[in-house]
Amino acid sequence: MLEQLYFAMEVFLNGLMAGVLYALVALGFVLIFKASGIFNYAQGVMALFSALTLVGIMDGQVPFSHIINATFGTDIHHFGWHVPALFAIFGTVIVMVLFAWIVQRYIFRHLVGQEPIILFMATIGLAYFLEGVGDLMWGSEIKKLDVGLPQGINDTIDQVTYEMFGYGFFIDNLDIVATVVAVLLVIGLVIFAQYSKEGRAMRAVADDHQAALSVGVSLNFIWIMVWSVAGFVALVAGIMWGTKSGVQFSLSLIALKALPVLMLGGFTSIPGAIVGGLIIGVGEKLFEFFMSSSALAGELFGFTISATENWFAYVLALIFLVFRPQGLFGEKIIERV
Amino acid sequence: MLDNSESYVTEDGRTIGGVVMEMKNITLRFGGVVAIKDISFDIREGEIRAIIGPNGAGKSSMLNVISGFYVPQEGEVLFHGKPRPQLRPYEVAQQGIARTFQNIALFEGMTVLDNVMTGRLNKMSSGLLAQAIWRGKAEKEEIENREKAEKIIDFLEIQHIRKTPVSRLPYGLKKRVELARALVSEPSILLLDEPMAGMNVEEKEDMSRFILDVNDEFGTTIALIEHDMGVVMDLSDRVVVMDYGKKIGDGTPSDIRNNQAVIDAYLGVAHD
Amino acid sequence: MFYREAGDFKTSYTDDNQTFPIKFDRYRYYVVLAIAFGVIPFLINDYWANAFLLPFLIYSIAAIGLNILTGYCGQVSLGTGGFMAVGAYACYKLMTSFPDVNIFFHVIAAGGVTAIVCTAFGLPSLRIKGFYLAVATLAAQFFLVWLFNKVSWFYNYSASGQINAPERFVFGVPVTGANTDAWATYLFCLVFLTISAIIARNLTRGMQGRKWMAIRDMDIAAEIIGVNPMRAKLSAFAVSGFFIGISGALFFAVYLGAVEVGEVFGIQKSFLVLFMIIIGGLGSIFGSFAGAAFLVLLPVVLKLIGVDFLGWPTDIVAHFNLVIVGALIIVFLIAEPHGIAQLWRVAKEKLRLWPFPH
Numbered sequence: 001m002l003e004q005l006y007f008a009m010e011v012f013l014n015g016l017m018a019g020v021l022y023a024l025v026a027l028g029f030v031l032i033f034k035a036s037g038i039f040n041y042a043q044g045v046m047a048l049f050s051a052l053t054l055v056g057i058m059d060g061q062v063p064f065s066h067i068i069n070a071t072f073g074t075d076i077h078h079f080g081w082h083v084p085a086l087f088a089i090f091g092t093v094i095v096m097v098l099f100a101w102i103v104q105r106y107i108f109r110h111l112v113g114q115e116p117i118i119l120f121m122a123t124i125g126l127a128y129f130l131e132g133v134g135d136l137m138w139g140s141e142i143k144k145l146d147v148g149l150p151q152g153i154n155d156t157i158d159q160v161t162y163e164m165f166g167y168g169f170f171i172d173n174l175d176i177v178a179t180v181v182a183v184l185l186v187i188g189l190v191i192f193a194q195y196s197k198e199g200r201a202m203r204a205v206a207d208d209h210q211a212a213l214s215v216g217v218s219l220n221f222i223w224i225m226v227w228s229v230a231g232f233v234a235l236v237a238g239i240m241w242g243t244k245s246g247v248q249f250s251l252s253l254i255a256l257k258a259l260p261v262l263m264l265g266g267f268t269s270i271p272g273a274i275v276g277g278l279i280i281g282v283g284e285k286l287f288e289f290f291m292s293s294s295a296l297a298g299e300l301f302g303f304t305i306s307a308t309e310n311w312f313a314y315v316l317a318l319i320f321l322v323f324r325p326q327g328l329f330g331e332k333i334i335e336r337v
Numbered sequence: 338m339l340d341n342s343e344s345y346v347t348e349d350g351r352t353i354g355g356v357v358m359e360m361k362n363i364t365l366r367f368g369g370v371v372a373i374k375d376i377s378f379d380i381r382e383g384e385i386r387a388i389i390g391p392n393g394a395g396k397s398s399m400l401n402v403i404s405g406f407y408v409p410q411e412g413e414v415l416f417h418g419k420p421r422p423q424l425r426p427y428e429v430a431q432q433g434i435a436r437t438f439q440n441i442a443l444f445e446g447m448t449v450l451d452n453v454m455t456g457r458l459n460k461m462s463s464g465l466l467a468q469a470i471w472r473g474k475a476e477k478e479e480i481e482n483r484e485k486a487e488k489i490i491d492f493l494e495i496q497h498i499r500k501t502p503v504s505r506l507p508y509g510l511k512k513r514v515e516l517a518r519a520l521v522s523e524p525s526i527l528l529l530d531e532p533m534a535g536m537n538v539e540e541k542e543d544m545s546r547f548i549l550d551v552n553d554e555f556g557t558t559i560a561l562i563e564h565d566m567g568v569v570m571d572l573s574d575r576v577v578v579m580d581y582g583k584k585i586g587d588g589t590p591s592d593i594r595n596n597q598a599v600i601d602a603y604l605g606v607a608h609d
Numbered sequence: 610m611f612y613r614e615a616g617d618f619k620t621s622y623t624d625d626n627q628t629f630p631i632k633f634d635r636y637r638y639y640v641v642l643a644i645a646f647g648v649i650p651f652l653i654n655d656y657w658a659n660a661f662l663l664p665f666l667i668y669s670i671a672a673i674g675l676n677i678l679t680g681y682c683g684q685v686s687l688g689t690g691g692f693m694a695v696g697a698y699a700c701y702k703l704m705t706s707f708p709d710v711n712i713f714f715h716v717i718a719a720g721g722v723t724a725i726v727c728t729a730f731g732l733p734s735l736r737i738k739g740f741y742l743a744v745a746t747l748a749a750q751f752f753l754v755w756l757f758n759k760v761s762w763f764y765n766y767s768a769s770g771q772i773n774a775p776e777r778f779v780f781g782v783p784v785t786g787a788n789t790d791a792w793a794t795y796l797f798c799l800v801f802l803t804i805s806a807i808i809a810r811n812l813t814r815g816m817q818g819r820k821w822m823a824i825r826d827m828d829i830a831a832e833i834i835g836v837n838p839m840r841a842k843l844s845a846f847a848v849s850g851f852f853i854g855i856s857g858a859l860f861f862a863v864y865l866g867a868v869e870v871g872e873v874f875g876i877q878k879s880f881l882v883l884f885m886i887i888i889g890g891l892g893s894i895f896g897s898f899a900g901a902a903f904l905v906l907l908p909v910v911l912k913l914i915g916v917d918f919l920g921w922p923t924d925i926v927a928h929f930n931l932v933i934v935g936a937l938i939i940v941f942l943i944a945e946p947h948g949i950a951q952l953w954r955v956a957k958e959k960l961r962l963w964p965f966p967h
Binding site for chain 1: 685732733736737739740741743744745747748751752754755758759876880883884887919920921922924925928929930931932933934935936937938939942943946
Binding site: 404406425426427429430431435436438442443444445446447451454455456457458459461463465468469470471475476478479480483484487518519522 | 820892
């Protein structure tokens with residue numbers, strides 16, 4: 001019995017860690033949404049693209065080598081050098097800023113004032129586009145990403161908990177690092193938004209475009225900056241997930257996980273994104289744990305319930321939304337005629 | 338003072354009937370803000386009833402109470418002598434209260450004709466299946482209601498833009514289309530929310546003429562809010578004046594002109 | 610010159626309410642129908658049926674369904690793949706449970722089942738809107754796919770977890786199973802598409818369509834003038850589900866013959882159909898056809914150019930497909946939110962005046 005309880009606690013802790021990663025992705029959404037009203041579906045693909053770019057730069061891959069080879073019959077793949085992780089990350093950040101500029105200049109500048117749902121659909125188009133470009137540039141095979149983050153089960157925790165409870169908790173080093181990084185990132189972002197000049201301008205834009213414009217804030221600059229920051233957050237998320245399970249297409253699907261997180265936490269709230277992420281992370285792990293381990297469920301339905309992680313978050317968020325449409329921390333929506 | 342069911346004849350020879358709708362001690366709050374404070378007045382059949390007042394007086398809130406969009410915390414609304422139960426907005430429309438909006442609320446993606454036709458939706462009853470097949474009842478109903486809609490379109494002189502998408506129309510015409518949409522439902526009370534707002538003099542004259550014509554031709558009861566005093570005085574039979582959520586005057590235009598509280602509210606009063 | 614409406618006066622509202630008020634359009638419509646029913650079945654071969662015609666017909670039905678919900682009623686749904694799966698599995702269960710009933714009725718009933726499921730998942734639309742709703746419909750997508758994957762009752766406990774369409778006949782001609790002829794499957798789907806398009810057109814030109822559009826354009830005003838928002842939205846979900854269910858049933862039974870749910874009816878399918886109506890034109894029945902044709906043809910054409918002409922490997926061509934589709938979505942949203950249908954309307958407007966535009 002006690003064993004079961006400890007196991008459940010371990011599941012809980014692991015859920016918490018997974019939740020941190022969800023929150024990290026959700027954070028990128030909230031940033032863009034607050035500043036520009038755009039619900040950026042492409043956030044997940046941005047994480048994938050930045051991770052692909054990072055791996056590409058580190059390994060000295062030649063961009064678009066597949067097409068070049070196919071068209072001209074050449075056989076080039078690598079420049080033959082390796083770039084240290086830190087420089088490669090720096091290079092990727094530059095690429096993401098460039099991407100932010102392109103997105104702003106060629107897409108969303110032409111969509112200012114459109115309805116949110118149109119903007120949302122545009123970002124779905126952007127997601128497809130970016131995914132295609134990423135695959136064409138760097139190839140679509142699964143890649144290993146190693147920027148020197150610690151991996152594997154943390155032995156210290158295992159031993160300490162074993163001595164204390166007689167049950168060793170398995171916790172991944174990477175999850176711990178991810179948690180620390182996420183916390184630092186959030187603190188950094190909050191400080192940036194509250195105390196820097198650009199951060200203040202960003203919040204002004206989020207409150208009221210017109211008013212911000214009239215006191216001399218450059219909307220264009222703010223939006224490029226926000227997309228860049230979101231690109232950076234995507235890169236961090238991409239590094240974490242990429243290290244964990246390899247850089248591959250499924251990485252872009254974490255964006256889909258972030259959506260229910262946002263519905264739960266509210267689209268406009270940074271603390272909401274974090275709390276929502278934790279709830280979803282813990283909730284889906286525990287739900288899966290109880291469903292797959294309880295004999296009762298098997299008797300009731302005549303089949304064992306498993307792999308609920310695919311939909312649990314959505315259904316939870318859906319039920320939640322019906323009762324509190326603005327999310328946990330979102331601003332109340334008031335309608336007027 | 339007249340009895341609720343009595344009717345009388347105005348100076349220009351129109352008959353004004355009994356009370357259609359009565360507001361009794363309405364109070365409306367938003368959180369701590371009191372938008373309407375203990376207001377009572379009535380609307381009689383066939384009259385043009387105006388609610389006026391400076392900005393922020395609570396006129397729009399009052400109209401939203403009449404139309405059932407806001408539910409007052411205190412007081413009751415009597416419609417045809419019976420207290421109106423709490424209704425959803427679309428149920429209010431089904432009872433025969435139609436309205437226009439201050440910031441035009443037309444369906445921008447549809448043509449003028451389709452917009453006007455939506456006003457007939459409570460008069461049509463054919464079901465989904467009948468409409469899917471389109472033969473028989475659904476088609477017949479569509480034609481009959483189209484005739485009604487065309488009559489109003491003629492009346493308000495918007496025939497030439499019948500098939501134009503609303504989004505392409507200028508402001509003044511949009512206002513007229515909105516009036517047509519409300520009118521075509523043959524309402525027992527027609528609510529107009531600042532029908533003259535943002536218009537130039539010529540458009541205002543047109544609109545005034547249409548409002549008078551509607552009242553004259555169809556005998557429609559009209560309640561309107563407006564802050565242009567001049568227009569209101571010429572149009573309406575009786576006027577309610579509101580200021581800071583309270584009623585400060587109620588009577589014929591000439592009564593109102595001589596009401597000291599109203600003059601103070603509009604011209605300002607020296608506080609000493 | 611020949612495309613004109615001068616002299617084509619309407620003397621009754623019935624005439625004015627027609628689907629094709631202009632004579633020339635009407636004749637062209639009859640010609641298209643005649644060719645589709647009378648000529649193509651004699652020319653069709655397996656390649657064209659499978660590469661273009663069948664998917665075009667079936668996706669058109671799905672696009673009409675989604676267009677009613679999204680284009681006319683303004684409720685964006687990302688659950689189309691899941692709802693198509695409901696149609697497919699309902700059709701499969703009906704086909705295997707009632708083998709004596711004609712498959713025509715199975716497909717219709719599958720549409721009915723999907724309409725019910727779709728309405729149930731439409732309930733949140735009463736509380737939430739815009740992309741909140743879009744995200745909520747994702748719940749339907751993931752939950753339904755998971756359900757069909759996990760609960761073996763749905764695939765009759767088959768070991769592979771797949772569903773396979775048994776052979777069924779219409780007038781003695783096989784339309785499902787291994788021994789079908791291209792013309793038979795084509796005609797079977799064409800009949801459904803024609804009926805669907807006519808029903809959709811009738812619904813959207815009458816009062817039901819106006820209610821939907823009123824909700825789309827301004828839901829609060831619609832409610833105040835007397836539209837019951839619950840009935841309007843849920844009826845849109847139901848009608849949309851009906852069409853999407855039919856298309857899912859045909860996609861499984863007639864086109865593919867065997868289905869593994871996660872692969873065929875995943876989230877990508879939801880996006881594909883959404884893209885069809887964006888590119889084709891939101892709020893246009895013709896746009897549903899145009900968008901389906903365009904997105905079905907695009908990979909075929911790209912494959913012809915990329916693989917057969919330039920000699921590229923297929924995966925690069927597939928990536929190019931993504932890039933082009935994504936770019937097109939953005940271009941259409943920026944430049945022409947009403948899609949191909951609007952381009953077509955503008956062209957017609959010009960033709961009407963041609964050659965004397967002033």
